[in-house]
Amino acid sequence: QVQLQESGPGxxxxxxxxxxxxxxxxxxxxxxxWSWIRQPAGKGLEWIGRIYTSGSTNYNPSLKSRVTMSVDTxxxxxxxxxxxxxxxxxxxxxxxxxxxxxxxxxxxxxxxxTVSS
Amino acid sequence: xxxxxxxxxxSGSPGQSITISCTGxxxxxxxxxxxxxxxxxxxxAPKLMIYEVSNRPSGVPDRFSGSKSGNTASLTISGLQAExxxxxxxxxxxxxxxxxFGGGTKLTVL
Numbered sequence: 001q002v003q004l005q006e007s008g009p010g011x012x013x014x015x016x017x018x019x020x021x022x023x024x025x026x027x028x029x030x031x032x033x034w035s036w037i038r039q040p041a042g043k044g045l046e047w048i049g050r051i052y053t054s055g056s057t058n059y060n061p062s063l064k065s066r067v068t069m070s071v072d073t074x075x076x077x078x079x080x081x082x083x084x085x086x087x088x089x090x091x092x093x094x095x096x097x098x099x100x101x102x103x104x105x106x107x108x109x110x111x112x113x114t115v116s117s
Numbered sequence: 118x119x120x121x122x123x124x125x126x127x128s129g130s131p132g133q134s135i136t137i138s139c140t141g142x143x144x145x146x147x148x149x150x151x152x153x154x155x156x157x158x159x160x161x162a163p164k165l166m167i168y169e170v171s172n173r174p175s176g177v178p179d180r181f182s183g184s185k186s187g188n189t190a191s192l193t194i195s196g197l198q199a200e201x202x203x204x205x206x207x208x209x210x211x212x213x214x215x216x217x218f219g220g221g222t223k224l225t226v227l
Contacts, residue, residue, distance in 0.1 A: 035216070037218075044120070044206065044218060044219070044220045044221040045155075045163065045206050045208075045218040045221070046218065047208070047215065047216040047217065047218060050216075058213075058214045058215055059215075060118070060215060061118060061213070061215070062118075094162060094163075099168065101151075101153075101168040101169050101172065102149075102151035102153070102168070102169070102210045102216075103151075103153035103165050103167075103168035103169070103174075103208075104153070104155070104163070104165060104208070105165050105168075105174065107162040107163060107164075108162065109162055110162055
């Protein structure tokens with residue numbers, strides 16, 4: 001059974017860079033698309049971007065200028081960097097696997113990132 | 118890209134059926150059969166309930182069904198049960214090779 005686990009700092013200062021890693025277990029990271037999705041408290045889901053194991057990416061246009069995603073197949077991990085964060089970036093961040101059916105079939109448990117000084 | 122439009126809330130009594138709509142554009146919902154639906158209980162990660170408009174992953178009860186007409190997709194839950202009370206989100210692949218979610222619908226089982 002594929003499992004995903006997010007990790008990274010729970011507190012980031014305004015204007016700094018948010019960095020998160022998703023570790024995939026129970027299966028290979030290869031030959032799949034992987035996504036980051038976030039959810040501010042009490043609000044809906046927002047798709048951030050996706051990365052293929054080749055390194056090709058697509059990002060949400062509203063975040064594109066601040067987002068960088070990368071993948072490390074040797075560690076079965078992929079990562080998210082979001083620069084110049086503000087309080088509006090405070091959210092639970094989820095990593096997820098994109099299936100061939102274009103649905104998000106596997107999700108991490110989510111990690112809360114708070115942007116505050 | 119704009120979020121897909123869902124009703125903020127719906128409700129129904131146990132045993133009844135409810136339908137949640139999800140309206141997009143020809144660049145997302147109307148253009149692709151890549152609409153999916155997610156159930157989210159408080160404090161939990163979303164769970165895929167429907168993919169490719171109307172397909173259920175293994176383990177999802179057949180009380181859950183999906184459909185699409187034009188730019189609007191729908192999720193129907195029949196034979197409502199107490200455990201169906203949750204937030205539901207639709208999502209669609211888009212012509213820009215991105216994904217967009219709906220704003221979410223809170224289902225209350227009366």
